[in-house]
Amino acid sequence: MNSSVDRSTILNRILDTATDNLRIAKILVRMGLDPNNITYDALLNWLFEIVLANITLANMFALIGAIFFVATLLMQRMVPLRVANMVGCTFFVISGALSGSVATFLLYLLLLPVNAVRLRQLLNLVKKARNATQGDRSMEWLKPFMIERRYRRGDRLFRKGDAATEMFLTVTGKFLVNEIGVELAPGRLMGELGFLTPNNRRTGTVECIEDGQVLTITYERLLEIYFQNDQQFGYYFLVLTSQRLLENNQRLQENISRLEATLAQEKAARQTSAGHGIA
Structure with a gap:
């Protein structure tokens, strides 16, 4: 109780000191306050009246x-963020x-339609990435x-050991992985x-052996898709790379x-030649 009284007294002294300044006094008058009667309680009552006066639908x-x-500023996943943004837009409309x-x-x-x-x-x-994980x-x-x-x-698309910054999808033509x-x-x-x-770094060299077209996407864009889509794409990409590694392993086993x-x-x-020589 004493601490609250002390705080109130201190604030009242600060307000009294502030109202002695002519500029602050003018501002208080414009705000509808009496510079000669500014107290902690009076300021709270003024704020409360403003809140009540502005409570409208x-x-x-x-x-x-x-x-x-x-x-939305506290959300890390894009789908809930978009939903919350749309709800907020609806209330503002x-x-x-x-x-x-x-x-x-x-x-x-x-x-609203942009977010939709x-x-x-x-x-x-997300749906297509989930389908991809199922086959x-x-x-x-x-x-x-x-x-x-x-x-x-x-044309050479890239060499083994080159810095890798993008992924390719072949559309037309033929391309050869030289190493294998x-x-x-x-x-x-x-x-x-x-x-x-x-x-x-690139793990192989690829060159074009028949005129063709490819689609490219940078690794930065892949990371954006990964972080924007509830990490479903990460699992999708894991399936793709696992398939490639299994194919490479199978090819290696066949070569062995x-x-x-x-x-x-x-x-x-x-042995046959040696046997004939002995005979």
Whole structure:
């Protein structure tokens, strides 16, 4: 009790000192306050009267809209953020209509469809990424985020050891991975492993062996998609790279099997030759 009285007394002294300043006194008069009678309680009563005078239906809707907008600043996932943003816009639209503020009404009315379109794109991306984890690894959903590029026969897309900054999707033409002699037909992904290597370096050399077209997307854009889509894309990308690693492992096993078979045939041939020599 004594501490609250002391604080009130201190604040009253501060207010008395402030009102001695002519400029502050003028400001207080404009605010509808008496410079000669400014106390802590008087200031609280003045603020309370302002709040009561401005409690209208329009302001209540604006307050709720502001709460949702502040909430978007605390969200890390894009889908809930877009939903909260749309709810906030809706309250501001109603507030603008009730208060007769055309600028507020039109601004937030235009923001609603923008957020709705972006939300739908995000949900579609999440859905397609989720389908991809269940076996559908089509890259059609990623094409709207990619840029077209054309190559002629003999052009080299990248070399082994080069800095990796983008991923490729073949559309037309043929491309060859020199190190393993694998030909990439349309619809194949290239350069995704560079996205996962610690130093972002190419793991192979790819050149164009038949004029064609590819779609490219930078690793920075891939990271944006990853963080914007509830991390479904991260799992999708993990499936893609795992498939590529399994294919490479299978190819390596086949090469080892062929090499073992060749060595076995050579050994058998040498033994046969040695047996004929003894005979």
